[in-house]
Each structure stands twice: as C-alpha cells, then as structure tokens.
Amino acid sequence: xxxNIIRIGSALAAVLVAAPALAQDLTFWSWRQExxxxxxxxxxxxxxxxxxxxxxxxxxxxxxxxxxxxTALAGGTGPDVMMVRAYGGLENVASAGYLEPLSTETIPxxxxxxxxxxxxESMRSDDTIYAVPFASQTQLVIYNKALFDANGIxxxxxxxxxxxxxxxxxxxxxxxxxxGTATAWQNETVTFGLGSSLMGKDFYDELMAGTADFTxxxxxxxxxxxxxxxxxxxxxxxxxxDYASAQQLFGSGMAGMFVGGSYxxxxxxxxxxxxxxxxxxxxxxAAEDEKLVGLYFDGGYAANAAGANKEAAxxxxxxxxxxxxxxxxxDTLSNISTVPGVTFQDxxxxxxxxxxxxxxxxxxxxHFRYGEPSxxxxxxxxxxxxxxxxxxxxxxxxxLTTGLAAWYxxxxx
Numbered sequence: 001x002x003x004n005i006i007r008i009g010s011a012l013a014a015v016l017v018a019a020p021a022l023a024q025d026l027t028f029w030s031w032r033q034e035x036x037x038x039x040x041x042x043x044x045x046x047x048x049x050x051x052x053x054x055x056x057x058x059x060x061x062x063x064x065x066x067x068x069x070x071t072a073l074a075g076g077t078g079p080d081v082m083m084v085r086a087y088g089g090l091e092n093v094a095s096a097g098y099l100e101p102l103s104t105e106t107i108p109x110x111x112x113x114x115x116x117x118x119x120x121e122s123m124r125s126d127d128t129i130y131a132v133p134f135a136s137q138t139q140l141v142i143y144n145k146a147l148f149d150a151n152g153i154x155x156x157x158x159x160x161x162x163x164x165x166x167x168x169x170x171x172x173x174x175x176x177x178x179x180g181t182a183t184a185w186q187n188e189t190v191t192f193g194l195g196s197s198l199m200g201k202d203f204y205d206e207l208m209a210g211t212a213d214f215t216x217x218x219x220x221x222x223x224x225x226x227x228x229x230x231x232x233x234x235x236x237x238x239x240x241x242d243y244a245s246a247q248q249l250f251g252s253g254m255a256g257m258f259v260g261g262s263y264x265x266x267x268x269x270x271x272x273x274x275x276x277x278x279x280x281x282x283x284x285x286a287a288e289d290e291k292l293v294g295l296y297f298d299g300g301y302a303a304n305a306a307g308a309n310k311e312a313a314x315x316x317x318x319x320x321x322x323x324x325x326x327x328x329x330x331d332t333l334s335n336i337s338t339v340p341g342v343t344f345q346d347x348x349x350x351x352x353x354x355x356x357x358x359x360x361x362x363x364x365x366x367h368f369r370y371g372e373p374s375x376x377x378x379x380x381x382x383x384x385x386x387x388x389x390x391x392x393x394x395x396x397x398x399x400l401t402t403g404l405a406a407w408y409x410x411x412x413x
Contacts, residue, residue, distance in 0.1 A: 023052040024312040027079040030057065031065035034267075038332045045328070046319045053312045055081075066092070073098040073304070080307040081316055084131050086120040086297045088369030093302075094123050099130040100303040106314055107132060109321040112340040120297035120366070131300025132321045133338040134329070138262040138356045139193040139294035145276040147174055147256045155280040157287040159198065159225060166233040169256040176233035178255035180241020187383040188364060188376055191226060192294040193259040196360055197284035198222035201292060204360040208367070210410035215397035223393035225285075227386050239387050251275065262352045263298070266334040277348055281355055293355050296362035297338065371407030378403045 030039065036059055043055045058079070060068050066085065070093060072078040078098065084090050093099055104111045110118065110129060117133040148154075148165075151172050156162040166176035181187045199222045206212035214220075235241055235249065250258040251271035258264065259282070268275055281291035301320045303313040319325055326339025334349055336356070344350040361367065368375025378400050385391040391399075405411035 024054075024309040026053060026055045026081055026309055026312055026316060028055050028057050028081045028316070029069060029079040030059050030083040031062040032083065033059040033061070035333060038329075041332065042325060042328060045324075046316060050315060050319075053315060055316060069093065070096075070098075073306075076306065078304050078306075080304050080309050080313045082302055082304070083134070083299055084121075084302045085299050086131075086133075087366055088371075088374065090121055090130060090300070091123060091370065094128075094130040098305055100305045100307070100310065100313070102129045102132070102303075102317070107318055107321050109318065109323075109339075113321075113338060114340075117297050117338045121300040121302075124370075131302040132317055133297050133300045134320070135263075135298045136336045136338055136356065137296055137298045137362075138336070138352050138359070139189060139196070139260070139296075139362055140262070140279050140352070140355060141193065141257050141259055141282050142250070142264055142268070143257045143278045143280070144250070144253060144255070145278045147253070148278065153256075155278070156283055158283050158289075159285050161287070162283055163229065163233075166229070166257075170233065175235050175249060175255040176257060177230070177235075178246045178250035178258045179230075179234055179260075180238045180243070180246040181230075181384055181387055182240050183243035184380045184384070185376070186243055186246070187380040187387070189261065190230065190259050191223070191379060191383055192362055192364075193261075194226050194229065194282045195222040196292040196294045197282055197289060198225055199360070200284065201290060201360055204363070207363075213397075213411055214400040214404075215394070220393035220397045223383070223386060223396055227383075227393070230387055239384065247271070262336060262349075265348060265352075269334065279348065279351055279355065281358070290358060291355075293359045294362040295356050295359035296365050368404060368408065371404075373403050373406065375400065375404060 039057050043057055047054060066089060069078065069082060073093060084093060102110065113133060118129055121131040121133050122129045147169065151168050153165045153168055156165050169176040179186060179190055181190060199218055203212060203216060203218040230238065247267065249255045251268050253272065253275065265277060268277060281293045283289065283291055301317055303310065303317055307313055321339065323339055323341050326337040326342040329335060330337045330342050330344055330349065334346060336349065336353055344353055364375035364379050382391060382396040382399055386393065386396060401411050
C-alpha cells in the first residue's frame with residue numbers, strides 16, 4: 001500500500017511539472033457570427049502554439065453587440081478579449097476604463113501598423129491605443145462581370161458613363177443596382193459608396209480644416225446626383241427593400257451592381273460560388289476627376305482591463321497582431337487585414353487594396369460618431385427622406401451642419 005501511495009504521488013508530481021505554467025481559459029467575444037468557423041481555425045492555430053491557453057469564442061448579434069458588451073463590462077462579467085468598434089464606438093468603452101491600454105511594449109507589432117489604423121483604435125484625448133486593428137473596409141461599387149461582359153459594358157470612368165452603363169443594364173431587363181435603403185445604415189453606405197469622388201478630396205480637406213461644412217455645394221450636389229441615380233436605377237420600391245433582400249438580388253445575378261463595402265465580397269461568393277465579381281470606385285463628374293473610395297477601419301481586438309487572465313489575453317493579442325494571423329485572416333475571410341506585410345493572393349482583394357490607396361475616410365463613421373446626434377444617424381435619416389422625395393440636398397446640408405453643431409466645435413460658430 002505504501003509503495004502504491006508513493007507511486008501515485010510521484011505520478012501527480014510529474015503531471016504538475018508537465019502542466020503549462022500559464023494554464024488559463026480566455027473568453028473572446030465578437031459580433032462576427034458569420035466568421036465563426038474561420039475564427040475557430042485561427043484559435044486552433046494559436047492554442048497549438050500556446051499550450052495551456054484555451055480560447056472560448058462567443059458571438060452575438062451585430063446590432064446589439066455594443067450594448068451587450070458595455071453592459072457585461074460594467075457588471076464585471078465581460079470577456080477577457082473582445083472585438084470592439086473603432087472611432088466613436090471605441091471611445092464609449094475605452095473612456096469608461098474597461099479596456100487595457102496597449103503599447104509597443106506589450107504588443108511590439110503595433111510599431112509597424114499604419115498611423116491611421118492605430119488612430120481608429122485610440123482615444124483622441126491622450127492618443128492611447130486600446131485595440132489591435134483588424135481590418136480596413138472600402139466602400140465602392142461591386143459588379144457582376146458576366147453581366148457587364150454580356151452587355152458590352154466597361155468600368156465607368158465618369159458619372160455620365162455610370163448612368164449609361166445603368167441604362168444599358170435596364171434596357172437588357174437587368175436591375176442596374178440591387179441596393180435598397182429600408183435598412184437604415186444602407187442609406188449611409190449608398191451615400192458615400194457612390195459619392196466620395198463627387199464630393200472630392202478638396203471638400204474633405206476643407207471640412208476637416210473647419211473652412212467648409214455640409215452646406216457646401218460640392219456635398220449637396222453629390223447628394224442630388226445620388227438621389228437621381230437611385231430613383232432611376234435602383235429596384236422599384238427600393239426604399240422598402242431591406243439589406244438582406246438587396247444582397248439576394250445581387251448574389252442571385254438579377255442585378256448588375258451593388259454599392260457596398262469590401263466585406264461584401266466573401267458574402268456574395270458564399271451565396272453564389274459561380275459569380276465573377278469586379279470592383280470599381282464610383283467615378284466623379286468627369287473622367288479626369290480623381291476616383292476615390294470611402295475608407296474606414298472596422299474595429300479591433302482589445303483586452304479587459306479588469307480581466308483575471310491578463311497575461312494570457314496579451315499573449316493572444318500578440319498573436320492577433322502578428323503576420324501569421326493577418327495572412328490567414330486575409331486568405332480565409334477575403335478581407336483586407338491591417339497587419340503590415342500581408343499579401344493578397346486573391347486578385348480581387350489585391351485590386352481593392354490598390355483602390356484604397358486613393359480614398360477619403362468614410363466620413364460619418366470616421367469623424368462624426370463622437371457625440372449626439374451622430375453624423376451617421378443624421379445622414380441615414382435625411383437620405384431616406386431625400387430618396388422618398390421629402391427633402392432636398394440643400395436642406396440636408398443645413399440639417400447636418402445644425403445637428404452636429406450640438407457637439408462638433410467647428411460647426412458651433
């Protein structure tokens with residue numbers, strides 16, 4: 001009996017010695033329900049390289065995610081690691097002290113990330129970084145190459161050519177644009193996915209410098225052109241067409257174009273593996289006008305400041321900031337990773353990466369979601385009225401400028 005006890009004790013001691021020093025379970029929250037399978041693969045790779053750390057991935061409905069996350073963090077039950085929004089969405093949780101500040105000391109790879117991507121995941125008041133940026137998104141026009149080729153349509157170089165391409169599709173019995181605007185945020189997507197080149201970089205620069213506001217003719221005339229295009233070439237009754245239905249119209253091959261983000265590419269390929277997609281920046285008025293896409297950074301990975309497993313959480317964040325993950329992210333999810341050095345094997349993704357070199361920020365998300373009312377809420381509501389014929393572009397310019405003056409200092413004068 002004594003010998004058996006000694007043997008059992010020796011075996012237990014061996015197990016304890018062999019166990020990893022960092023045996024911790026992490027909870028990791030996300031709003032990307034559609035990416036669950038990919039993230040589970042990423043996590044398997046991480047766990048294999050980091051024995052003793054287990055990552056439990058949980059996803060939530062995207063629309064309610066911010067509220068769910070903030071409530072959990074406030075109640076002390078939040079995750080160890082979480083996906084967080086960028087810009088104003090980040091500040092809501094970072095300013096409350098819920099997120100662990102990051103630096104190149106704790107996450108060395110951050111030293112190589114672009115300044116713009118880090119700014120999207122930083123507090124404006126002190127430039128402190130709170131999340132590892134995970135993707136950039138590009139607002140542009142996605143088109144069905146087979147339908148363009150069958151109807152002899154080339155990528156339009158001017159607004160007039162865009163209208164001509166739309167008319168050619170319509171004459172062939174094809175819906176030119178699949179978009180609907182019943183889902184509120186699609187109003188914003190359509191506005192800046194179509195209008196960035198029309199507005200122009202000079203308008204953006206002057207807006208940021210405080211020498212222009214949204215009553216500027218360059219902005220309001222762009223809204224007018226967008227509304228006219230939608231009235232003629234969007235689906236009948238498009239203001240009652242929701243986002244999922246619009247995606248189905250395009251994915252099924254019933255429509256030639258879709259105004260949206262680069263994040264749509266994987267969705268359309270999933271819906272229709274045979275679809276051949278192309279992308280272009282919606283043009284300006286003239287062919288020689290610079291073609292601009294709307295660009296923004298789509299959130300980041302953050303650690304819970306009050307988390308019990310902070311060492312393991314930072315280990316996981318270092319993996320998420322690394323090139324191995326960034327490359328897998330791009331290859332698996334057909335998305336533009338922000339990790340420096342990532343290459344894009346997919347020719348379409350490589351083209352998106354080229355297009356985003358000529359861009360202006362996706363305006364309301366990047367600059368006007370830091371107070372109430374937010375620019376996004378205002379533009380979504382006002383554009384829905386414009387599409388319904390209930391307001392004018394000039395009135396929208398006034399409504400935006402006046403509404404944002406409640407908290408945006410340059411508009412208060």
